[in-house]
Amino acid sequence: MRSDDRQSGESAGGGPEQLALIRETVRTARVPRAKPRTWRGAALAGEMPVARVVVNKGVLHLDQFFDYAVPEELDEVARPGVRVRVRFGAGAHQVRGGRREGGRLIDGFIVERRAASDYSGPLAALADVVSPEPVLSAELLGLARAVADRYAGSLADVLQLAVPPRNARAEAKPSPEPPPPPAAPGPGTWERYANGPAFLDALAGGGSPRAVWTALPGPHWAGELAAAVAATLASGRGALVVVPDGRGAARVDTALTALLGEGRHALLTAEAGPERRYRQWLAARRGSVRAGVGTRAAMFAPVQDLGLVAVWDDVDSSHSEQHAPQPHAREVLLLRAAHDQCGFLLGGTSCTVEAAQLVATGWALPLAAPRERVRAAAPLVRTVGDGELARDEAARVARLPSLAWQAVREGLRTGPVLVQVPRRGYVPRLACERCRAPARCRHCAGPLQAPAERDLRCGWCGRDEPGWHCAECGSTRLRARVVGARRTAEELGRAFPAVPVRTSGRDHVLESVPDRPALVVSTPGAEPVADGGYAAALLLDGWAMLGRPDLRAGEEALRRWIHAGSLVRGQAEGGTVVVVAEPTLRPVQALVRWDPVGHARRELAERAELGFPPVSRMAAVTGPPDALTAFLASAALPGDAEVLGPVPLPMSDPGRPRRTGDPPPGERWERALVRVPPGSGAALAAALKAARAGRSARGGDPVRVRIDPPDIG
Known part of the structure; x- marks a missing residue:
């Protein structure tokens, strides 16, 4: 088994602090070696006998890729993107009495096949290929790495959010061929907005407009989102819509079906059940459908050739993921829009400060109705x-x-x-x-x-x-x-x-x-x-x-x-x-x-005068007082970082449900806020991630980090 010093490489990001930490943690010399030919007496794959794997292990000091040998019998199915089972943990490197022992079986994904490994020791072999379905594309891997770096989290944690659990029955069913692009829709109720018809025309013509849309009161917003999706599909590209809850997703689903007919989009909500949701997710990944609508988890949906990403009511708390590293759907879709150079639509009947900032910086244009229409509606x-x-x-x-x-x-x-x-x-x-x-x-x-x-x-x-x-x-x-x-x-x-x-x-x-x-x-x-x-x-x-x-x-x-x-x-x-x-x-x-x-x-x-988000970037760091103090002292924060606090947190009541981020019942925790000006957000996330990884490797007291905390009151 091998640990990749370049854990993210040029394609997946990463910083010098992380590389230094990995070298210190692994402490194993690495020299080029020839590709392996046998393992426990069994023949290995003749071509590309090394598989680089990301394992389902969310601890930060193991946030890297690992090399495994590919047995000959798995050569055909061990392709990049498939799910695998590998030996990992204490003793996985050891050879005793001519046979390899130790390590427990955990899940992972193959990200690459290589001709040789630069790890000098013996490689453990892939235990099994769970499924030949390649569910982790290079695009999804790059997005997951970008999200992990932005939120100071691990790649494995993001992949757990991005790739749904496997369902064998859904995987066994073939997906139909994609239908031809539909005709571009008419402006419809988009005519109520000054630049509404022009926005649809830009999407239908293959453009990538970016807009902050203040929707008029009334029931038409779902149909207007459906029209934007249809215009994108007419250009031969894909579209993705993320809404706060299942009720909103059902309304957009109904509007899309009425406008486009059955079989042109995937509905990605928890209410659909694991089999149907995974089948819909596979349809998007296989290209059978070019559009998707769903709740928070759909922000990672593998829609091919994206032409538009849209988020409705971005301030709703349901858009904020509660599992590590707690990304927000709006920010993930902003990353996708920048990476794929596609259109972006942030809509709602209200307007958030983040939306106003997108318009103020010129990154997006406002899409609103004239005042007389607003007063009438x-x-x-x-x-x-x-x-x-x-x-x-x-x-x-x-x-x-x-x-x-x-x-x-x-x-x-x-x-x-x-x-x-x-x-x-x-x-x-x-x-x-x-x-x-x-x-x-x-x-x-x-x-x-x-x-x-x-x-x-x-x-x-x-x-x-x-x-x-x-x-x-x-x-x-x-x-x-x-x-x-x-x-x-x-x-x-x-x-x-x-x-x-x-x-x-x-x-x-x-x-x-x-x-x-x-x-x-x-x-x-x-x-x-x-x-x-x-x-x-x-x-x-x-x-x-x-x-x-x-x-x-x-x-x-x-x-x-x-x-x-x-x-x-x-x-x-x-x-x-x-x-x-x-x-x-x-x-x-x-x-x-x-x-x-x-x-x-x-x-x-x-907020700009006071230096509050979203003008500044902020992170909340919580933990026991001594651990929090030591963590902040060890973190190589940017020179322009400002630490506010720490202040004590209310003690959790044992009889009440715990929320994410609450201290354990009966323990006294403190919280500090770390603030940096615009342009230093990436450096802050990298410094906090490196400090957490070092603390994790040494087994210190837990310290929790949340980038862009929703509540700083």
């Missing part, structure tokens, strides 16, 4: 401040002020009314009515809750709290900081007893509701589509979303409001949105004007 937005809510007598029933009552009554005359609540459940959080201090348990400082028909209870330790009083002001009166969806539904049901009330949330998400009077209470992101659009929408507890200690709090609140408002009929049809939030706040004003692009530009300007 968007609903009328009215605001109610928290102070007005407290003084309004009507708000004592169902927490609705008079303006909201009126909007609900008017809306229920012509159709369903949407009520967006920031939280699911009953009453997730309570606070002092006088000073608004959070109500916490005396024993563990956990948040107090008031489940239905029960006294106060701690959400962490489960103890009852019968005699609570505020530690700040002494008051004994509580108010709901955020009332959950089920509680809101109960209150609305009492307020409108003749109207059906439906709920949609994490436990049960409604796909759609009919065009009949009804109250639909939903958490953000779970709003069902109403046939013909909602007559009105109420956006409750806006201050709860705006008050989160997060850099993206305003941006995320505006996105959720605009997403809900986009399901409401336009102002010309009587659609109304009432948002309960302080009217003077910037996100609320952006919602009233329906101007997400202006909000994103102002956010970008402020």
Whole structure:
């Protein structure tokens, strides 16, 4: 077995720090040697008897290629890109009594066949070829290496995300021949955008336009994405669309089928099941289909001859992978657009700061409708401040002020009314009515809750709290900081007893509701589509979303409001949105004007002044205090890097589900942020990766690194 000093080589990237680390770790002399002819008495392949393999081992100090001998019986099937089984680990190099021992069988991929190895010792042989299907192309390998380097991760971890598990039945089924390119579609609803028809014409003509698309409210966005895909296919190239969830993928899938017919695209979602999803993935890899649409994992889909990559609603948290190295779909598609020199489309009803930066730097052009079209398509937005809510007598029933009552009554005359609540459940959080201090348990400082028909209870330790009083002001009166969806539904049901009330949330998400009077209470992101659009929408507890200690709090609140408002009929049809939030706040004003692009530009300007992402590149480093201090001291950070912190992290509660990045229960961890200016992001990732690899080789305490953390609040 052999370790490749040039682990990534010219084609796969890598830095001098990594090369030095690998040389120090392996500590084995390497001299050119002749190609092997036998192994354990068995003949080896006559031509190209050495296979270079990437093994499924995600530890960073082993992030390199390894050489194995190819037995003669595997010569025909051991092609680059196929899955193999190899011996790896302690003792895999040893020969005892004339036979090789040690090492356990693990999976890997052949990346290259070679005539000779420059490793001086004996080579272990490939144990088996799992499948003759070449699933790892050179293009996919290069993309995986680029993603690993950008996010300071290992190639093996990225390949686990990029290549789905094998399904033998799906692999055995032949894929049909690809259909001929379709005719270029007409502009359709793209005519509503100033440069929409020109964008489609550029794609159909073989061009590679790059655009940030601010979609108009309404149900047409899926059909417009399908038209962009069809225009790309008409040029003889492929297209890939990534959406946040299965519901969005189903809408684009339906639109593509209606526009192109069956068999022209692959649907890549977890809901399809492992066999069907792998069959669809193989169809894209084999070239049987030239288009793909799916959720986060589809960002690596091996669509051939890419002409367009598109991502919808890029700020949705579902686009951020939770498994190492935690890449973001938008950034992966940006890498693909740059590498394949293909078109790029970032779309959404809202606009992120990252999207505004792409336009500000000139990398992409804006694709938006004129203001008069925006005003006609968007609903009328009215605001109610928290102070007005407290003084309004009507708000004592169902927490609705008079303006909201009126909007609900008017809306229920012509159709369903949407009520967006920031939280699911009953009453997730309570606070002092006088000073608004959070109500916490005396024993563990956990948040107090008031489940239905029960006294106060701690959400962490489960103890009852019968005699609570505020530690700040002494008051004994509580108010709901955020009332959950089920509680809101109960209150609305009492307020409108003749109207059906439906709920949609994490436990049960409604796909759609009919065009009949009804109250639909939903958490953000779970709003069902109403046939013909909602007559009105109420956006409750806006201050709860705006008050989160997060850099993206305003941006995320505006996105959720605009997403809900986009399901409401336009102002010309009587659609109304009432948002309960302080009217003077910037996100609320952006919602009233329906101007997400202006909000994103102002956010970008402020972040540029403060040096916050995406203007700067940032990494979050977490771990035990001593380990974190030693790690930062050993990392060869760029000279322009700035270390912020470290600061202690909240201790994880043993009784609550752990999120990615949370410290182990009962352990005290700290977090430091490392910030670099534009142009130094690659150097920062390389330095952190090299430091992690050295720590991994020495067996030190775990230190976690996340490039571009979504939460730096």
